[in-house]
Amino acid sequence: MVLEKVPPSLRGELSRWMVEVQTGVYVGSLSALVRDLLWHKCIRNGAGGRCCQVYRTNNEQGFDIRIAGDANRLAVDLDGLLLVAVRNARWEQMMALGGAVRPGHRTLTTEDT
Numbered sequence: 001m002v003l004e005k006v007p008p009s010l011r012g013e014l015s016r017w018m019v020e021v022q023t024g025v026y027v028g029s030l031s032a033l034v035r036d037l038l039w040h041k042c043i044r045n046g047a048g049g050r051c052c053q054v055y056r057t058n059n060e061q062g063f064d065i066r067i068a069g070d071a072n073r074l075a076v077d078l079d080g081l082l083l084v085a086v087r088n089a090r091w092e093q094m095m096a097l098g099g100a101v102r103p104g105h106r107t108l109t110t111e112d113t
Contacts, residue, residue: 001026006049
């Protein structure tokens with residue numbers, strides 16, 4: 001999990017469950033329940049900061065990504081491949097083309113590129 005511009009109390013809470021390997025970068029092996037509870041705590045107590053969580057899951061890539069509080073980055077599902085889109089002029093063009101949205105991810109197709 002990566003945190004930027006969040007209150008020190010939130011960083012302290014995460015350090016109880018994971019190791020802070022670098023400022024704002026937390027690594028640990030958590031159960032799905034604890035992982036989800038910590039994610040919701042980050043969203044609730046983030047105070048306008050940014051949170052990103054990458055965790056192991058049973059899919060083709062072997063991981064999933066959650067991003068909150070960063071208007072310039074978005075996790076997108078491109079034909080089953082999870083990528084991070086960076087908002088720029090090209091991104092705005094792709095968003096104008098439409099596509100289904102599911103919670104936490106923007107679904108695009110190869111025709112959008």
